[in-house]
Amino acid sequence: MNTNLLDVKNLCTYFYTDEGVVYALDGVSFSVKKGETLGIVGESGSGKSVAALSVMRLVQTPPGKIVSGEVLMNGENLLKLSGKEMRAVRGGKIAMIFQEPMTALNPVYTIGSQIMESPRIHRGLSRRQARRVAIEMLEKVGIPLPEKRVDDYPHQLSGGMRQRAMIAIALCCNPELLICDEPTTALDVTIQAQILELINDLKKEMNTSVLMITHDLGVVAQVSENVLVMYASKVMEYGGVKEVFTDPCHPYTKALLESMPAVESGRERLHVIEGMVPSLSNRPEGCLFHPRCERRMEICKTLRPELIMAPAGRWVRCWLYASGPRTLGSIERG
Amino acid sequence: MSENRDKNVSEAETLLVLENLRKWYAVKSARFGTGRSYVKAVNDVSLTIRRGETLGVVGESGCGKTTLGRVMIRLLEPTGGRIEFDGRDITHYDEKRLRPLRKDMQIIFQDPYSSLDPRMTVGDIIAEPFVFQNLYTQAERREKVRELMEMCGLDPIYVRRYPHEFSGGQRQRVGIARSLALTPKLMVCDEPVSALDVSIQSQIINLLVDLQAKVGLTYLFISHNLNVVYHISNRIAVMYLGYVVELAGREDVYFHAAHPYTQALIKSIPKIEFDAPPLRAQLKGDLPSPVNLPPGCPFSSRCPRARRDRRRCEAEIPLLREISPGHHAACHFAG
Numbered sequence: 309m310n311t312n313l314l315d316v317k318n319l320c321t322y323f324y325t326d327e328g329v330v331y332a333l334d335g336v337s338f339s340v341k342k343g344e345t346l347g348i349v350g351e352s353g354s355g356k357s358v359a360a361l362s363v364m365r366l367v368q369t370p371p372g373k374i375v376s377g378e379v380l381m382n383g384e385n386l387l388k389l390s391g392k393e394m395r396a397v398r399g400g401k402i403a404m405i406f407q408e409p410m411t412a413l414n415p416v417y418t419i420g421s422q423i424m425e426s427p428r429i430h431r432g433l434s435r436r437q438a439r440r441v442a443i444e445m446l447e448k449v450g451i452p453l454p455e456k457r458v459d460d461y462p463h464q465l466s467g468g469m470r471q472r473a474m475i476a477i478a479l480c481c482n483p484e485l486l487i488c489d490e491p492t493t494a495l496d497v498t499i500q501a502q503i504l505e506l507i508n509d510l511k512k513e514m515n516t517s518v519l520m521i522t523h524d525l526g527v528v529a530q531v532s533e534n535v536l537v538m539y540a541s542k543v544m545e546y547g548g549v550k551e552v553f554t555d556p557c558h559p560y561t562k563a564l565l566e567s568m569p570a571v572e573s574g575r576e577r578l579h580v581i582e583g584m585v586p587s588l589s590n591r592p593e594g595c596l597f598h599p600r601c602e603r604r605m606e607i608c609k610t611l612r613p614e615l616i617m618a619p620a621g622r623w624v625r626c627w628l629y630a631s632g633p634r635t636l637g638s639i640e641r642g
Numbered sequence: 643m644s645e646n647r648d649k650n651v652s653e654a655e656t657l658l659v660l661e662n663l664r665k666w667y668a669v670k671s672a673r674f675g676t677g678r679s680y681v682k683a684v685n686d687v688s689l690t691i692r693r694g695e696t697l698g699v700v701g702e703s704g705c706g707k708t709t710l711g712r713v714m715i716r717l718l719e720p721t722g723g724r725i726e727f728d729g730r731d732i733t734h735y736d737e738k739r740l741r742p743l744r745k746d747m748q749i750i751f752q753d754p755y756s757s758l759d760p761r762m763t764v765g766d767i768i769a770e771p772f773v774f775q776n777l778y779t780q781a782e783r784r785e786k787v788r789e790l791m792e793m794c795g796l797d798p799i800y801v802r803r804y805p806h807e808f809s810g811g812q813r814q815r816v817g818i819a820r821s822l823a824l825t826p827k828l829m830v831c832d833e834p835v836s837a838l839d840v841s842i843q844s845q846i847i848n849l850l851v852d853l854q855a856k857v858g859l860t861y862l863f864i865s866h867n868l869n870v871v872y873h874i875s876n877r878i879a880v881m882y883l884g885y886v887v888e889l890a891g892r893e894d895v896y897f898h899a900a901h902p903y904t905q906a907l908i909k910s911i912p913k914i915e916f917d918a919p920p921l922r923a924q925l926k927g928d929l930p931s932p933v934n935l936p937p938g939c940p941f942s943s944r945c946p947r948a949r950r951d952r953r954r955c956e957a958e959i960p961l962l963r964e965i966s967p968g969h970h971a972a973c974h975f976a977g
Contacts, residue, residue, distance in 0.1 A: 351839035351840065351841060351842075352839055466928045466929075467928075468928055469928070496702035496703055496866065496929075497702070497866070497868070497907060497910040497911060498702065498906060498907060498910045498923075498924060498925045499702075499928070500910065500912070501909075501910040501912075501921055501922065501923045501924060501925075502923040502925075502926075504912070504921060505921065505922055505923045508920070523839065523840065524912065525840075525914055526911065526912030526913055526914055527912045529912065529913065529914040529915070529916070530912040530913070530920060530921045550916045553914050553916075554916065563841070564840060564841060565914070567840055567841050567843070567844035568840060568844075568869070568914075569844070569847065569869045569870050569872070569873035569874075570869065576851070577848055577851065578844035578847055578848055578873070579844060580841075580844050580845050580848060581841035581844070581845075582845075584809050584811060584812075584841075584842065585839070585841075
């Protein structure tokens, strides 16, 4: 039985540019259960944001194109929907929070009118009803004096308050899936803690599933149950967040964790991943990580590894674990 | 560890002294006749930086850490107070007298994309300080640039390339090479790794640590990332609304924080820990506007401790005082 809210299978999104094809997302599969938070981590250029945009079908075409794959929401393939049907999904069943609240909010409309927009479209509410929803939502996300703030413009709010307003917009239609693309990257730590707490509380209250995209491993550790580690357009490791972070299988995950300055260990020198993230239009042969990998073998230089189930009980794309390969056709995680 | 290092440092080894340093920006008053109002970016900061040490400065955006770094090396005019660099009072030096001193005070900027001139080659960018200071012949400059590039982990064959041909981490290396060109005594690092990915960040941090050992640099390391600051610093100054609220060895700041703001800041870091209780918000509300600072303690409006004696916290600005050897905090209830 399939209890997954979202099943992404073998999703490929390419960008066709003058410099060649950019393989932004290449065969990415994951699933999100009802009420679960899945964290997607990766460095810039790993394809994590493109994954979110592809699920929402917001990839700009051209140059971008979702080349193949399936995005199943409650069993329905979103990639097969018409433009009109997809519009009913966006903002209704799936909502998104962006990194920079100042650019994501429209500066010439009040916060209230921006919140009211989607209940009016998706739930067919009247102006007055939608306004009541907007005030309720502002209260829910912890904005003081919501009756007054509803008529404020984005520039009148602080960064943290703007991000709260964005969350109010995203959640006002009670979406089944909330996609957060670096929701706290532009915020200070003390404000970040407030926003993460808010997202966690609302998720529990409304039983929403969350896709949390971030480069901050600490944030993922705090909010998600499962984690997808991406590198250069592919999933490198996928499993429970506690297992992946305490006992990483993939050399990339391991190196990433070791290169973070940690207070507890007190090392004088940090672990370094030599080199840099490869260009997505000119990717290396073999394993995408092999030029930077400390444990590379001959096979890594020529053959791309598949995502396989490692003995530790999670998905890993690495030749080190390639005995008796079981490829990820359909995801059925234990 | 850092405490011991601190204790062994004598007066003679002080490189920079700040006394009640203040930087206010005048802003247009809201109403006519209400007088001028000011953005109080840096308020009465007194501290010393010792030769060869790294002093970390942490705080949230708008706390004045960048302004402090720039006033300190006289890229900005101080509004009040005194700056003594290498035994000289440079508070009121004019451009002409500052020019030779610029050799000794350099800065690395946060954004490696906007801090390099896109129309200059990397070689010219690194050699530019020599041009300004009128140092060396053409051939010597070429040789110096080659050395600097190697020192910063850049292949000298890229000397004729332009900044856009490099990745973020490499550009930051170019910025570091340029700052190192004149072998400065003090280097202000203003969020040098904040724009970089984790795996690149560690490369740059290691480079800065290596260079310090090799050249004997003194760093003022500004960052909002506490883990990075902890890693690289000997002592840490925590800023809030333009005030230094805590100043101590890194272990003291991290494990025995005395100021409630520092405590909240440290508890707010999302950690990779699964047995500890989940992350909770430590502070309510936002940073007050630096134009209308609350009277009394700048932190009183958000402080969980201020409830104990609200009247005192809201009336009296707590001074930065030594609560244990080498550990300073600005709180009425610290220690």
